[in-house]
Amino acid sequence: MTELVVEGAVEARANVNIALIKYWGKAPGELPEDKNLPAVPSLSLTLDGLYTVTRVAFDPDAEVDRVFLNGVELDPGGTARARVILDRVRALADVAAPFRVDSVNHVPTAAGLASSASSMAALAAAAARCAGLDLAPDALSELARLGSGSASRSVFGGWVAWEGRSARPVAPVEHWDLAVVIAVVGTGPKAIGSRAAMERTTRTSPLYAGWVGQAAETFREALDALTARDFPSLVAAMERSTMRMHASALGADPPVLYWQPATLAVLREVERIRADGLPCGFTMDAGPNVKVFCAGADVEAVSRRLTPIPGVAHTFVARPGQGVIVRLVTQERP
Amino acid sequence: MTELVVEGAVEARANVNIALIKYWGKAPGELPEDKNLPAVPSLSLTLDGLYTVTRVAFDPDAEVDRVFLNGVELDPGGTARARVILDRVRALADVAAPFRVDSVNHVPTAAGLASSASSMAALAAAAARCAGLDLAPDALSELARLGSGSASRSVFGGWVAWEGRSARPVAPVEHWDLAVVIAVVGTGPKAIGSRAAMERTTRTSPLYAGWVGQAAETFREALDALTARDFPSLVAAMERSTMRMHASALGADPPVLYWQPATLAVLREVERIRADGLPCGFTMDAGPNVKVFCAGADVEAVSRRLTPIPGVAHTFVARPGQGVIVRLVTQERP
Known part of the structure; x- marks a missing residue:
């Protein structure tokens, strides 16, 4: 074919x-x-x-x-x-x-x-x-x-x-009915792009080798937690991976810091939501937004806690999705 | 004697x-x-x-x-x-x-x-x-x-x-007329004490070895900058040391995160103050407060920028001081 x-x-x-x-x-x-x-x-x-x-x-x-x-x-x-x-x-x-x-x-x-x-x-x-x-x-x-x-x-x-x-x-x-509540943080000063930050981290951060060294174990823990549908263990591995990624970037010269005040406010609120008995956990990428994982049934409750936080522009809910789909287009393009 | x-x-x-x-x-x-x-x-x-x-x-x-x-x-x-x-x-x-x-x-x-x-x-x-x-x-x-x-x-x-x-x-x-403006951040959740956090970092953070490995060079840069009264170089070394210390703690299991939303707000304001042409630089210890170094003559200008930040309870100015002084007390204690 x-x-x-x-x-x-x-x-x-x-x-x-x-x-x-x-x-x-x-x-x-x-x-x-x-x-x-x-x-x-x-x-x-x-x-x-x-x-x-x-x-x-x-x-x-x-x-x-x-x-x-x-x-x-x-x-x-x-x-x-x-x-x-x-x-x-x-x-x-x-x-x-x-x-x-x-x-x-x-x-x-x-x-x-x-x-x-x-x-x-x-x-x-x-x-x-x-x-x-x-x-x-x-x-x-x-x-x-x-x-x-x-x-x-x-x-x-x-x-x-x-x-x-x-x-x-x-x-x-x-496999697992989880969902993600994304807390979108109003952007502050223009941050460095992820490719440049990754490159700077690799080149100048003395903490980068430690980040690489721990990765396989944290990955394995998360895979095991996923297989067992063990949410607390999945969250622990996810937050550890997130913090260590950001820490390796903080160690760069000059430091790469993606967080804004509202980023910290969301992290602290996630701690409180969890302390209140609602399981959830955060991750962050190369930017100030915070993505909060929770059970699919809990997205409304989590959103209600995150949306009012000062500096959070709004929240957005995303659920598990499928892989790539391909189709032939037979008609002429206009 | x-x-x-x-x-x-x-x-x-x-x-x-x-x-x-x-x-x-x-x-x-x-x-x-x-x-x-x-x-x-x-x-x-x-x-x-x-x-x-x-x-x-x-x-x-x-x-x-x-x-x-x-x-x-x-x-x-x-x-x-x-x-x-x-x-x-x-x-x-x-x-x-x-x-x-x-x-x-x-x-x-x-x-x-x-x-x-x-x-x-x-x-x-x-x-x-x-x-x-x-x-x-x-x-x-x-x-x-x-x-x-x-x-x-x-x-x-x-x-x-x-x-x-x-x-x-x-x-x-x-030697050098510098001063420190301390931005005191209203405390959030009780943080882990510095001794326990240091111990947890040493024991569980895969980034700790990188922190130790870089320390001598950053220390030497700061000493040279101090000798030369080179403020930008002193600030660069200070902020690098600060971020790498906090990064090594972020890498612990579970992560140690001392910052609050207002901590980030002060860091971002320091970037803006500097961009506005007023030299200053930050450091942070095992807590959410931010200490901002600047020329002794600039403390008022820096304080004016930091005091209004939401979440900053107040600012406090400190200047260089002397070492320990000992005296004999001859009178009887009451």
């Missing part, structure tokens, strides 16, 4: 995911296909309804790849990540033609989540199929990883582990 | 100090005189007007040491630190009699600073002199260290370095 789709287009839809055990730091690798190899294993939950739809077609008349995001064409600087995937697809399929990529993000800014994982996973799936590649799931995950490390996880639904070259599903959506 | 002062009393007065390069973690040591040996070198400024006055006399009629703090006698649990110093003094002076200790703290709660450094430095100086010991400054610093690590620095005035068994003065009060 290596049929080349030249006449039509392929559309893929992928959800974002949220890491409980964090990806922070890259392993060394010199080849193009070694891009974004992780220094540490990570564990994530793919989220429902926060997705990117990407349509890919060959564009034989073009001289270079053209990428449109939400209808606006990106300049070459904005297409660098996409081109890594497209170049790899051309190499694997032994074709040379440029692609036209039309991508629409359905990850509202209000969700407080980055869309690089969903967009690169959707792009990888659509481009591979467009070029006639019938990639196994792990190969598709590896391809998505080249565009954005966390995209390797968005290929799969539910609970996903990522170690080494590709991610793998470890439990389906139905 | 080993005259034993049995009839009279000795009074010592010592100031608190604030560490720019942080003490966090103890070196191994099994002997009583190895207590509070530091895992890392630290650098501090002794502060004026925030002090403890401690009067020590032999009490031949008593069976055990009696310690009064602000007029109230402490129970045995409260005198443990003092007894380490008193036992050491008795051993050095080859005497057996119990002491009576009367200590008065003049470190207002409003200053947001712990008084263990000033109280243990004053106790060491008064008890040693009372027992007829004529200790050299480094030996007195070593004695004070047994009660509280940071007390080793309060023996000296101005800028003080502490490595190994004792601290040493590195620049006098007059």
Whole structure:
């Protein structure tokens, strides 16, 4: 099944995911296909309804790849990540033609989540199929990883582990009815981007080696807790991973500090909610927002506690979601 | 000069100090005189007007040491630190009699600073002199260290370095006209004490080794900046040391997080003050308060920026101060 789709287009839809055990730091690798190899294993939950739809077609008349995001064409600087995937697809399929990529993000800014994982996973799936590649799931995950490390996880639904070259599903959506309440914190001063912060941490933080050294054990604890549906143990591992990731960045020169006052206010409120008998736990990525895990039935109760906190712009609820979906588009593009 | 002062009393007065390069973690040591040996070198400024006055006399009629703090006698649990110093003094002076200790703290709660450094430095100086010991400054610093690590620095005035068994003065009060604006943050949930947090960090944080490994270099940078009166370099080293200390604690299991929302608000305001052209820099100890260093002439301007921050109860200004002072008290105690 290596049929080349030249006449039509392929559309893929992928959800974002949220890491409980964090990806922070890259392993060394010199080849193009070694891009974004992780220094540490990570564990994530793919989220429902926060997705990117990407349509890919060959564009034989073009001289270079053209990428449109939400209808606006990106300049070459904005297409660098996409081109890594497209170049790899051309190499694997032994074709040379440029692609036209039309991508629409359905990850509202209000969700407080980055869309690089969903967009690169959707792009990888659509481009591979467009070029006639019938990639196994792990190969598709590896391809998505080249565009954005966390995209390797968005290929799969539910609970996903990522170690080494590709991610793998470890439990389906139905395994555990948990949900995430995202406390979106009004942005303060512009923070450093996650790639630059990761690079600075790796290069200058004397705490980074300790972060890498502990990762396998924390990952294993979280996997065991997930298998056993042991929420307190899952939360303990998640918060430990989160704090150690942020701590390794705090140790950089100059320090990388993503938190705002409201970030701390949410963390303290999570402690109080838990003390009040409502199980929940937090994680944070390279930004000031706080993501709070709880039972699916508890999202309203948790949201009611987090929404009134000064500095929290609003909260947003996300639930477990499926992996990437691909379909052929037979009709002509308008 | 080993005259034993049995009839009279000795009074010592010592100031608190604030560490720019942080003490966090103890070196191994099994002997009583190895207590509070530091895992890392630290650098501090002794502060004026925030002090403890401690009067020590032999009490031949008593069976055990009696310690009064602000007029109230402490129970045995409260005198443990003092007894380490008193036992050491008795051993050095080859005497057996119990002491009576009367200590008065003049470190207002409003200053947001712990008084263990000033109280243990004053106790060491008064008890040693009372027992007829004529200790050299480094030996007195070593004695004070047994009660509280940071007390080793309060023996000296101005800028003080502490490595190994004792601290040493590195620049006098007059060397540099800097001051500290302390932003006192309304306390939130009761935090873990610094000794327990230090112990937990040492035992469970995989980031602790990195903290220890970087300490000598950061200390050296700060010393060089102090010598050259290079404020930006001093601040860079101070903030790096501060963040790495807190990061090593964040890496503990469970994580140790001392910050409150207002702590972050002050850190962000310090960034803005600096961006506005007013040089300043922060440090934090095992608690939510933020200490902001600036030129002595700038304390009003800095205070005006920090005082209105929501969650900051008030600010407090401290300036460089002298080391411990000892005097004989000839009159009878009432």
